[in-house]
Amino acid sequence: MKTQKRKNCPEEYNISFIRKDLNLFVNLSGHFSLQNLMVFRSEINREIYKQKLESVTIDFSGVCYLDSAAALALVQIEKGAAHQNIQCRLINLNDKSKGIFSVIREDALIDLPSQLEKLQDGFMYNLIERRKLPASTEKTQDNFIFRLVERRGLPNQSGKYYKDFIWQIWQTSVQIAKDFAKFVTFIGELMVAFLYIIRHPKSLRGKDVLFYIRRAGVDGLPIVAMIGLLMGLIIAFMSFLQFKMVGANIYVPSLVSFAMIKELGPIMTAILVAGRSCSAFAAEIGTMMVNEEVDALHTMGFEPIRFLAVPKVIATVIVVPILTVYADLFGIVGGLIIGVTSLDLTLKTYVTQSMKTIQIFDIVTSIIKAAVFAGLISAIGCQRGFQVRSGAQDVGKFTTSAVVMAIFMIVVADSIFAIMFYYIK
């Protein structure tokens, strides 16, 4: 069908213009469609506005193909001419073309000025500039050319942008405050759910807890180990470069174990879990919101927070401290690899030196930190998931925001811990 159409009507067009006094005859022939719309429209417009005219007659007798976009462009040409007090007529339309013209609604033409603005060479604007605005335009501000010129001038715009900027800062601040309030409310609801579970232990879905322990914990072991090991290697290597200048190689194991256990272990693990599990929780609950599954839970009498969030939070709080200890160990192993291979330290010296540095208090605080981070990460993931209202875009938006907020909260909590542990010790 398509080839036949092409054979009968090649994708070419021809426009011839005949001027008679103040009248212009435009003869269209060939193929007029989306593909050549920009070219033929500006060609015809250029001819119409070249000199003063009284009427334009567009003859369709040679048109073999016309699509709805091309028809719309021709109607716009006609309307544009009418605004310039040029009478415009479309003649010799065949039935098919008439049918196409009949689908063009008046409201499709409302945005005429912006269409004209986009014309390739901006000839309309130049024309108006040259003519210093035609008398008819001055009469009414409604006139589209007047609006076109108005839009091109930019006075008073900077003041508007300044206001917009302040307004946006205000709106964003309000949004952040609202988000925080929602999070605090959610933590409250989560606590209520926990209290209920403490009183009714049977209502905890143990199977779900085990499932998320596997998801967040077991499945995360390889990446946590890998990152821990590499962190250990990097710290050992970088500190070795500095320490060797003062001959203090023996302190490399101390630095590695101290840094891993005190800060890097818990933070790195928490960030990894935020990337892996917090996002997964948000996306999972978000999709359930979209699919009305959370509504279904409600109507079946299940409290969604208790049913969906609590197992995730419990599982995360159990596995993240374990993952942290695991990351700490791998970090120390990473340091050990550098220590033994590049620092001329024996395995025994390295281990003894590490053990000297590590105190039980540090390990305990590391685990406490990890547990608190885990609680924050999983709660944020679930809370953001419950905020999803409609559609895939919302799921993406809240998943991203869950991860960003989780990482931010990890850093905030870590700062608070740093100060707190300093005074406790």
Next chain:
Amino acid sequence: MDTQEKTPIIVVKDLAARFGNNIVFEGLNFQVYEGEVLVIVGASGCGKSTLLKIMIGLQKPYSGQVLYQGMDIVSAEEKELNQYRQNIGVLFQSSALFGSMTIRENIELPLQEYTDIDQATIDSIIRMKLGMVNLAGYENHQPSELSGGMKKRAGIARAIAMDPRVLFFDELSAGLDPVTAAELDDLIIKTEEALGTTMVIVTHELESIYKIAHRVLMLDKEAKGIIAEGKPLELKEQATDPRVRSFFLRQKPDTSDEQRFYVS
């Protein structure tokens, strides 16, 4: 069905719903009688789904009451509301089966939570409910493995798991082919006959309405309330309101707006 002889199971009194300042509906008064199939119809945006959400306790109305056997579910405490929820079953537009669970787990969830029935009996109940909706043997399938019509049927099996007194259906046959939609209608009739469950159904399908509805309520966006109430065939034949007529006769109402085409 002669509604005069029946006792109302749900009474909606002066119900109003708003979105911000927009009134969805107001002054809504109607009753759902025990054992009847009530179909709520109306054009998109007239508040059918909002009404359903209020009736199942998912959304709070702006004002008014929804009384289930005398208990107002709008002002009810969570505990009472949970009691009410155990007496109703809901089939959502998207079926809302839990995607991470098998069909069996979906159906056994409320049974395990609210009853102390042993697992063997629960298994038999699941098989019976799946048999009722012609899905025998699909216990261990995931919802993602089922077609749209099968998902709806599995959703019905879950909704009737606890033998509820009232069943709510949101957009019963939306997005289904005519044959599957007709099968679903038959299933509704069969379930209603077998269990005598009261049903409140939101749907657009005229054929379904004629087939399953005992009574129809028609909401209207402009009127912000009920514009017609009655038996479907009576409404089709006797309604004088042009909005009701055009809905039941599947005609577009005459408006001059339609003639705004550009004609060269």
